[in-house]
Amino acid sequence: MSDPIKHECAVALLRLRKTPEYYRCKYGDGDYGFGKMALLLEKQHNRGQDGAGIAALGLDPQPGTPAYHIERSAALEDPLADLLGRCAGNPGFGGELLLGHLRYATYGRNELSACHPFVHDSNCLGRALLLAGNFNLTDTGSLFDRFRQLGHHPASRSDGYLITQTIAHYLEQDSNLHGGTPEWAKILRQALNDVDGAFTLCGFSGAGDAFVIRDPRAIRPGYFYFDDEVFVAASERPAIQAAFNCSTAEVMEIPAGKAVIVPRSGEVRILDCLDPAPRRSCVFERIYFSRPNDAGIHRERKHLGRALVPEVLAAAEHDFDNTFFSYIPNSAQVSFHGMLEELMKTAFADGKTVRFGQIAIKDAKFRTFIADAGIRRELGMHVYDITYGLVHPGADTLVVLDDSIVRGNTMRSAILPILGRLDPKKIIVVSSAPVIKYPDCYGIDMACAGDLVAFQAAVGILKRQGREKVLLRAVEHAESDLAGTECKNRMKEVYDAVSEEELLQEIARLLTPAEFKPGLQVIYQSLEALRRCCPEYPGDWYFTGDYPTPGGFRMVNRALVNYMKNNSERAY
Secondary structure, three states: OOOOOOEOOEEEEEEEOOOHHHHHHHHOOOOHHHHHHHHHHHOOHHHOOOEEEEEEEOOOOOOOOOOEEEEEEOOOOOHHHHHHHHHOOOHHHOOOEEEEEEEOOOOOOOOHHHOOOEEEOOOOHHHOEEEEEEEEEOOHHHHHHHHHHOOOOOOOOOHHHHHHHHHHHHHHHOOOOOOOOOOHHHHHHHHHOOOOEEEEEEEEEOOOOEEEEEOOOOOOOOEEEEOOOEEEEEOOHHHHHHHHOOOOOOOEEOOOOEEEEEOOOOOOEEEEOOOOOOOOOEOHHHHHHOOOOOHHHHHHHHHHHHHOHHHHHHHOOOOHHHEEEEEOOOOOHHHHHHHHHHHHHHHHHOOOOOEEOOOEEEOOOOOOOOOOHHHHHHHHHOOEEEOOOOOOOOOOEEEEEEOOOOOOHHHHHHHHHHHHOOOOOEEEEEEOOOOOOOOOOOOEOOOOHHHOHHHHHHHHHHHHOOOHHHHHHHHHHHHHHHHOOOOOOOOHHHHHOOOHHHHHHHHHHHHOOOOOOOEEEEEEOOHHHHHHHOOOOOEOHHHHOOOOOHHHHHHHHHHHHHHHOOOOOOOO
């Protein structure tokens, strides 16, 4: 993805199922657990670079010493490195339970208080709770009101604080809290069953009970593995495989709506917890966010690249001799491999060869401390460099594959201007994802309608055709829905009023830089092909507007109203 886009976080939970002495004897490592947690976080570093935290708990803390230790970092340069440096060698992080988190500052908040794990403290170890997660809630206001109705005074409106304190409330009310293992499935159901949003949550009590739970639609990802020595859960499968040298088949997906409980005694239980709902796992995880060294993601991205070949070749007039194929680094690389394999099959059948290579090179990230805006723009364009001499000036069509196009800012201001220097006859920008039409509220930082180049294009068409009434009517319907109890996606009315062909032509026009000489065409993946390539991940609301929870429909209508009122506030 050429545009930098942020999303919610990575989480990791580790429970050592043997005594610390066991790992010292077998592995010669007194910091075995901390080393594994550090590796789990390092292997998920792509998911969060604005904050990091680790909490550790020993099962038999000595009276007079802290039961758990916690460190967080929001260092500007590299919070994970800062965190690990401060925790390494600290005996407090040598316990049997470790909880780690990496955070993207989705709301622009980089302060330490926004970093996980969150804590509900208590001198009674069974009442203490530490929680971290990959989550985003759409009904924080309702959760705030509910917490007050439970008889508490909320000290914050943040979703992390509220969800931690709500779980802690039901933990404290549990009849088995003293003298037995709490009924974690019941506690989590009471706290989370009515929550609107997406989550994979990991936590443990001060008494040593650990849990991980995933939302009933499985929107956010989550995986776990256990053997005689460890139980581990994380946001991405390859992180677990790297840390514990296990196979793909041994790492299981956390079941939707179920809780995986590891009580103090160490056995692993999978319990029914939340009301079942249709699976809507986020397909954007497969297209872009998760690392492609997951076997399934790697396979799916190659399928996405292959699926685009017929339309790409038609746009290039099947002229292999005068077409050069490339991609935008780095996340589109695997999809490009799939495209290339399919291109080579077709070319071989026609007695042709495929010309390909890396045209765009992502260079060092430029700092923005220079005050002059013109100089900043010039430097920003050179975040990407190009390989000269591969494209024949004035004769070649240049095909470049990106994984998706969201805002289009980087494509317009950096990538296309520098590709234009190669003087191709035509540039075809290809997206492995369908057109992103709708904002998101389940973890990805796309909360404003006006940020989406597709929405800008639809509005531009209506205004140019003198059909602003379509937009005004959609906004009226959105305001009416927001005043009631049920919402439909009123932004669909805007897109329904323009043809797909018109929309794609307008997107291409908006992406075209000033004084750009080559012709420009934009090709997107079809929804049908996406569903064939990622059949187990039907969470496609970015493209269809079919949100998985009621909160999504309220969010999209609020985004539409905010746009018309020139309100830059987030829609959730």
